[in-house]
Amino acid sequence: MSNILIKDIPTSDRPRERLVKYGAKNISNEELISIILKTGTKDKSVKELSNIILNKYSNITNLKDLEINNIMEIKGIGKVKAIELIAAIELGRRVYFDKSIDEVKIKSSMDIYNYFNDLLKNSKQEQFYAVYLDTKKRVISKKLLYIGTINKSVVHPREIFKMAYLVSASFIICVHNHPSGDPTPSNEDIVLTTNLKEIGKLNNIPVLDHIIVGNNSYYSFFEEG
Secondary structure: OOOOOHHHOOHHHOHHHHHHHHOHHHOOHHHHHHHHHOOOOOOOOHHHHHHHHHHHHOOHHHHHHOOHHHHOOOOOOOHHHHHHHHHHHHHHHHHHHOOOHHHOOOOOHHHHHHHHHHHHOOOOOOEEEEEEEOOOOOEEEEEEEEEOOOOOOOOOHHHHHHHHHHOOOOEEEEEEEOOOOOOOOOHHHHHHHHHHHHHHHHHOOOEEEEEEEOOOOEEEOOOOO
16 A cells, blocks of 8 residues: 555645644644654655654653654654754753743742752753842842763853853852762862852852752752751
């Protein structure tokens, strides 16, 4: 039996047209992926290709772990399609999880952890953020200052305090994750935090806390004294 191509499907039943007519929430996962991929191959329609992807990852939530090399193992998924699919999934994740930190009421280290846990829990690389606060300890801004390797991030205090001056911050809270899931601070974390505390005193911009996000757990230098 010959493959059914998008052009052979009645216009009203095509994924894009169905999204326009019924809304994104009311079309299938297969149709959403088909819209992102745009085209199939000479051997497979885009809908068949979408089904292969869904079957390979068995559960739609597993798509969050897509990697370029793995998805390209599927015949018909080249580098461009892989990049577009991964970019679309990441954008969706950010839209859902990366709410403005200005909306977060910070009364404790737990409040910071709860915010960043959603943002960092699936990251396979260390990411280092600085949260900047005004004189009343209200959030002015958060900045991603560095993305490191799978087990190491390197950020220079200069970058942290340069941004503090640019946004006229009065206080700083630093946050980074450990992809291993263990939030126990490394020697490098301890040295960095000690240096930041001293530099903060000298510049009259205190570092209130440095929080390490692990697997549904965290370490707070402030809480640990």
